[in-house]
Amino acid sequence: MVRGTSRRAPRFTYAVAAAWSAVAVLLGYAVLDVADAAPGVLTLRPLPPPPPTEYVAKRTLPLVPQPTLPTSVDLPLPSLAGDTAAPTSAGVSRALAPVLALPALRDSAVVVRDGQTGAVLLDQRGDELRIPASTTKLLSAAAIGQTFAPDETLRTVVREGDRPDQVVLVAGGDSLLAPGKGDPEAVAGHAGLRDLADQVAASLAKRGTRSVTLYVDETYAGGPTTAPTWSPTFRSTGITGAVAMLGLSSQRATGGRPGPADPVAAVRARFAQQLAALGVSVQVAPRGDAPGTPGSPMPTPGTSGAPTGSETGTPTAAAGAAAPASGPGSLLGSVESAPVRDQLALALTDSDNALTEILARQAAYRSGAGTDFSAVGGWVVQQVAALGLATDGVGLVDASGLSRENRVRADLLADVLVLGYDGTHPLLRRALDGLPIAGLTGTLENRLTGSDHVAAGRARAKTGTLTGANALAGSVVGDDGRLLVFVGMVAGAGTNDARAALDRLVATVASCGCR
Structure with missing residues (x-):
């Protein structure tokens, strides 16, 4: 009996001690938590703000506009701080x-x-x-x-070529295309390449076209990708990306992370993959002249006050013409960038x-x-x-x-x-x-x-x-x-x-x- 009792007593003592130790630890941590000395839900200090995003139209930090006379007060009131x-x-x-x-x-x-x-x-x-x-x-x-007009955007379109089995991806100046779905709240990635592929696949299905040859129209603002006055290392080290009228937001060059040498080819390859994933058989045509009238068949929105190709005599004369409903040159899909002002x-x-x-x-x-x-x-x-x-x-x-x-x-x-x-x-x-x-x-x-x-x-x-x-x-x-x-x-x-x-x-x- 004595041995049995002596065994049970320590067991009870250890259990009580362990319980009180746990309570003490929890209370101590709670005190540290409240004092902001340890992380936890009881902290009194407000959480730090999230880091800023890369986007202008989608901010995690408050937009702090600078005051100006015309936008802050009506004339002839005095200036913001007083004369x-x-x-x-x-x-x-x-x-x-x-x-x-x-x-x-x-x-x-x-x-x-x-x-x-x-x-x-x-x-x-x-x-x-x-x-x-x-x-x-x-x-x-x-x-x-x-x-550019204040609210003007850039459009990337796909049109039919000279035949129903020819599709032409038209470079329209948007170098910030999302590789997948677009984000309407973003600047980089506002327009999505997957959204464009969905539209084109649906248009082709309505026309009964299951196999196409993919071309790229690069007539809009074409030019060299790097400047002769730049150091050869600028692009390879990510100081700048290649200059092209099509590009993916996920491939923007940053210091230490270069973008592709040929952004247009990268977009074309991604777009072909997305069409194939939607059941369209795609053959990629060599670079060069695309079938049909050069330039986008869609007018750029918000061009009042901004010259179009037809006004300047440049090769974008077709850009101001409406696309036909069907047949050669007809529109198969279109996505729109964030406003140029935000870019x-x-x-x-x-x-x-x-x-x-x-x-x-x-x-x-x-x-x-x-x-x-x-x-x-x-x-x-x-x-x-x-x-x-x-x-x-x-x-x-x-x-x-x-x-x-x-x-x-x-x-x-x-x-x-x-x-x-x-x-x-x-x-x-x-x-x-x-x-x-x-x-x-x-x-x-x-x-x-x-x-x-x-x-x-x-x-x-x-x-x-x-x-x-x-x-x-x-x-x-x-x-x-x-x-x-x-x-x-x-x-x-x-x-x-x-x-x-x-x-x-x-x-x-x-x-x-x-x-």
């Missing part, structure tokens, strides 16, 4: 003097302007011609905005060189200009000049800024920014809203976050980086609510030093008041 809050040239010069004395800015051009009045507050060598790098995209955005904003957010070149090339083509890189660069300068801006000495041999032969003045970049914020050019303004946000998105995600964090979340700017040439151009809302435009172009300094100095410049402008 007495306007910065002065003396105030800006005084605040920026220590920054401009930094060794990294020894060879620099800097311009600061009042974004609400356009007044020049500081101009240090703003009239010098310098390598703009990717700030070139601001000029391209201004030029593209004059060609342009995405190109600026991500500093997407290929996407910028693709949009600029087709804008130049629609205007009757050439489609090689230097011709498009020259067209961009002409369009900027047509806005009434001085382009003396400015020269571009591409639209993205990858070429070291490009030359632009800082004061011209400031002119474009001020013009974009005055509310008279909707597509340019939408593009500027897509500029990277300091500390949050795009190429500024990891900048202006340290000692210069005062500008985080309220500075938007286009970065520019080539070896020995760095630039930053954009706008910032100051502490007093005033919109200020800035441009900095630096030569001869190391990239890290140049970036740090330019970030300090922006942070100073944001916080100085400058009166």
